[in-house]
Amino acid sequence: MALAYVIIFITGAATLSLELLSSRILTPYFGVSLYIWSSILAITLTFLAVGYYAGGWLARRADASHRQLAFSTAPTISTLALVAVCLGYPWLFPWLAEMDLLSGCIIAATLLLAVPLVVLSAMNPLLIALRPVAGGDAGAGRVFFVSTIGSVAGVVITAFLLIPNITNFRSLLLLAIVLAALPAAGIAKATDRAQRVTLLAAAAAGLIAAGVLFALAPAFLGKMRDVVAGDYRFRLRDEYSSVFGNLKVVEFAERADPSRYLLLFLTDGLVQNRLLPDGTSYGEYTYVLEALALAYAPEARTALVLGLGAGSVPRALSAHGVSVDVVEINPDMLAAVHDHVGGDSGWTTHIGDARTFVRACRQRYDVIVIDLFHGDGTPDYLLSSDFFRDVQRCLTPDGVAVMNAFAADRASANYRSLIATVRSAFGTVVDFHRPATPDEPNLNTYVVAMSSARLPARTAMDNIPDDIRDGLIGTLKSLSRSTDVGDATPATDEYNVFSILNAPDQMMYRRLLVQQLPPQMLVN
Numbered sequence: 224m225a226l227a228y229v230i231i232f233i234t235g236a237a238t239l240s241l242e243l244l245s246s247r248i249l250t251p252y253f254g255v256s257l258y259i260w261s262s263i264l265a266i267t268l269t270f271l272a273v274g275y276y277a278g279g280w281l282a283r284r285a286d287a288s289h290r291q292l293a294f295s296t297a298p299t300i301s302t303l304a305l306v307a308v309c310l311g312y313p314w315l316f317p318w319l320a321e322m323d324l325l326s327g328c329i330i331a332a333t334l335l336l337a338v339p340l341v342v343l344s345a346m347n348p349l350l351i352a353l354r355p356v357a358g359g360d361a362g363a364g365r366v367f368f369v370s371t372i373g374s375v376a377g378v379v380i381t382a383f384l385l386i387p388n389i390t391n392f393r394s395l396l397l398l399a400i401v402l403a404a405l406p407a408a409g410i411a412k413a414t415d416r417a418q419r420v421t422l423l424a425a426a427a428a429g430l431i432a433a434g435v436l437f438a439l440a441p442a443f444l445g446k447m448r449d450v451v452a453g454d455y456r457f458r459l460r461d462e463y464s465s466v467f468g469n470l471k472v473v474e475f476a477e478r479a480d481p482s483r484y485l486l487l488f489l490t491d492g493l494v495q496n497r498l499l500p501d502g503t504s505y506g507e508y509t510y511v512l513e514a515l516a517l518a519y520a521p522e523a524r525t526a527l528v529l530g531l532g533a534g535s536v537p538r539a540l541s542a543h544g545v546s547v548d549v550v551e552i553n554p555d556m557l558a559a560v561h562d563h564v565g566g567d568s569g570w571t572t573h574i575g576d577a578r579t580f581v582r583a584c585r586q587r588y589d590v591i592v593i594d595l596f597h598g599d600g601t602p603d604y605l606l607s608s609d610f611f612r613d614v615q616r617c618l619t620p621d622g623v624a625v626m627n628a629f630a631a632d633r634a635s636a637n638y639r640s641l642i643a644t645v646r647s648a649f650g651t652v653v654d655f656h657r658p659a660t661p662d663e664p665n666l667n668t669y670v671v672a673m674s675s676a677r678l679p680a681r682t683a684m685d686n687i688p689d690d691i692r693d694g695l696i697g698t699l700k701s702l703s704r705s706t707d708v709g710d711a712t713p714a715t716d717e718y719n720v721f722s723i724l725n726a727p728d729q730m731m732y733r734r735l736l737v738q739q740l741p742p743q744m745l746v747n
Contacts (some may be wrong), residue, residue, distance in 0.1 A: 227644055230368050230405055231350055233398075234298060234343045235373025240381040241305075241343075242267050244398070245335050247328075248391050250468070251492035251745040252316040253328040254733035255598030256726040265338070266332040267340065268378065274344030281345065282352035294349045295422055297342045298405040301414070302429035304338035305399040306436055309392060313444060313746040320737040363665050384467050391747045392444065396437040401428025444745040452741040457483050459744070461562060463555040467597065467747030469557050486563060488533045489555075492736045492745050493599065495556075496533035499688070502564045504535035507691045508594075508627050510684060511655070511698050513539040516590045516681035519671050520623040523589035527617065529577040530594035534560045537548065540592075541569030544599055548573060548588075550580045567586045584617035589657050591618060593626040599729035600629045606721045608713040611648035612673070618674075622647070626670040629728055632658070633703065637724035638668065639711035645715035651676045657698040666732055 246263050253259045264388045282290060312335065319327030347366055354362040385394040406426040441447050450457040468491040475497075476484035485505055488495040495504040495555040504510065513536060516526065523545050528537045531551035540547050547570035551557055556572050573580060579594055591614055595605050604610065606628075614624050626645070630638035633656055649672035659665040687695060714721055737745065 227350055227353065228365075230294075230298075231346060231366060231370050232373035232376070233401065233405065234346055235370035236377030236380065237298075237301070237402055238271070238340065238343050238370075238377065238455055239374035240377035240385070240398055241336065241339055241395075242393055243339070243378060243381045244385070244391055245332065247386065247491075247747065248312070248335065248395065249316070249328060249331055249471075250598065251747055252320040252331065252733075252737055253624075254729055256729040256733075257722040258325055258726050258730070259328050262328050263332050265718075266329060266336055270337050270340035271344045274341040275348060276680070277341060277586070278345030278348035282348050287353065290349055290353055292418055292421070294346055294353060295406050296425050297346050297349075298402040299425035299429040300342045301339040302403040302433055303398040304342070305395055305402075306429075306432045309395055309399075309436060310337050311394075313742050317457040317737050317745060319735060319744045337344070346657075348723065352474045382466065390462070390464055391469065393437055393440050396433050396440065399433035400430060400437065403433055410679060415562075436696055444746055450741050450743045451478060454478055457741055457744055458484075460486070461559065463556040463559060464747075465553055467553040470553070470559055471744065472559055473689065473744055486533075488559065490553075490556075491598065491747065492733075492740060493596065494736070495596070496535055499553070499562065503686065503688070504539075505691065506535065507687055507694050507698065508669075509535040509539065510687055510695050511669055512536050512592050512594060512625055512627055512666075513681075514682050514684055514695075514699060515625045515655070515669060515671055516540065516623070517543060517594055517682045519625070519673065519677065520590040521680040521682070522533070523623075525586070525588045526590045526592065527581075528586040528592045529581070530592075530596065531556050531560065531572065532594060534564055536592055536594065537570040540590075547571070549578050550575060551714055552576050562699075565629070578604055578613070581610070581613040581617050584613070586617075587619045587622065588617055589619050589622050591622070591624045593624060596629075599733050600725050601721075603714075603721045604716070605717050606644060606714055607716050608644050608647040609716045611645055615672075615674075617649045620674065622673070624670075624672040627671070628668045628670065629725065630656070630668045631666060631728050632656070635728075636711065637721065637728065639708040640724055641668070641670070641716060641722065643708040644713040645670055645672050645713040646708070648672070650674045654703050655698055655701050656703070657694065657701045666728055667698075 249263065279286065281293060316331050319331050347370055350366050350579060351363050389397065403426055406422045436443065446459050454477055456476050456478050459471060459476055461472040463470040471489040473487040473489055474484045475487050484500060486498040496509065499505050526540050526545045526547045528547060528549045531549050537547045537549050549570050549572045551574060554611065557572055595601050618624065628641055630641060632638065642652060642654060651673050653671045655669040657665055
């Protein structure tokens with residue numbers, strides 16, 4: 224019976240590991256909006272409940288021999304289901320995301336989780352029925368205790384060992400390999416030769432299927448060759464597994480002229496920046512942030528940049544003689560910049576959370592640039608009046624804060640709430656948002672906040688790529704004084720609904736990303 228508890232501990236760990244991995248596997252296709260997270264949690268709990276009920280039903284109707292066989296073979300069923308999902312989801316999930324993000328996420332989560340969760344959770348009532356205990360809870364308390372402690376271990380192992388060191392695709396297969404080995408432990412409990420052969424065959428089939436796909440994962444996913452999609456070519460240059468998302472550095476070029484490529488920094492499919500081969504930014508937003516910072520703080524000597532990206536903004540400010548501190552939460556982003564763009568000479572990087580850094584700010588800056596994105600937008604805790612008051616305290620009396628955020632248009636609730644929230648900490652707020660067109664969607668919104676109103680200085684912007692110059696000029700001409708926010712109220716740490724307000728824009732943006740990137744560049 225001790226061996227059975229070891230198995231239930233491992234399957235408990237696998238259950239929570241699978242839930243954690245599934246959320247990260249789904250992110251590049253469906254994002255991390257509130258609606259998407261709610262769907263994943265609902266699907267997870269639904270299939271756990273179905274599995275508990277199904278296991279109890281089977282325990283009541285099967286004899287001891289068949290209960291033991293079901294308990295021993297359940298992990299292999301989960302293994303084969305995970306292998307089948309891994310064979311299909313890199314190509315199926317992009318199609319589901321293009322169909323409809325919310326319903327597509329529900330279907331994708333069902334395909335990913337249904338069989339493994341139902342089968343693994345059914346093992347708990349089966350083990351209770353196998354225990355030679357009468358009366359009381361029949362050992363149910365101990366079984367669920369061991370399973371739950373296993374779940375805790377699964378979360379810790381997944382978060383601190385698997386995710387930072389192995390891609391999510393391979394982590395799922397490693398989980399399948401562990402589960403595939405468990406039926407071998409039930410051979411000693413088998414009542415006849417046929418059952419022993421069945422268990423041995425099940426373990427062998429699962430191990431071979433999961434092991435082969437694990438070994439061939441890069442080739443299977445097309446990461447070892449150029450990927451052609453339409454008129455464009457993609458080449459994976461590097462990949463970093465991180466607790467803050469899967470980071471890829473990708474060459475992107477037209478098929479007709481592959482030597483003229485852009486370097487894309489992708490975090491779970493979100494384009495952090497686009498660079499020319501010489502490291503020059505090809506992203507409009509970096510030039511807008513630079514221009515606004517220099518226009519509203521022309522005498523700036525010190526700057527704090529919250530969010531490194533590909534390093535374009537701190538590099539540009541440093542080139543103007545500004546002493547720059549950068550706060551970046553993801554050390555892998557810093558490694559990617561070092562590996563593919565160049566060192567951070569000219570600025571100082573602090574690895575940590577932006578909210579924590581500004582709360583304990585030890586000096587005052589002439590300008591603070593806020594460019595903080597995770598998933599499909601800025602996290603809620605970085606969109607509150609409390610955060611912006613901390614930012615304001617980090618500025619010199621005449622200091623300026625410049626922010627890049629996502630919002631579809633000035634009439635939207637999330638746009639007005641953003642302005643109201645920033646204004647709650649600053650005396651003057653102006654914003655810039657170039658209207659979108661059917662051919663060119665635009666979610667980028669730029670906010671400038673300061674203690675008192677002032678006119679921007681003229682700023683010479685050199686070396687701007689011709690392809691983005693017109694869009695940049697259009698954005699800088701779209702100034703608004705942000706006087707009308709309607710009935711919008713500032714978000715606070717105690718009451719913050721940006722996760723709801725931003726969800727439609729986040730889902731729209733995620734669909735655009737899925738449509739533009741080939742499946743091989745999305746799978747993590």
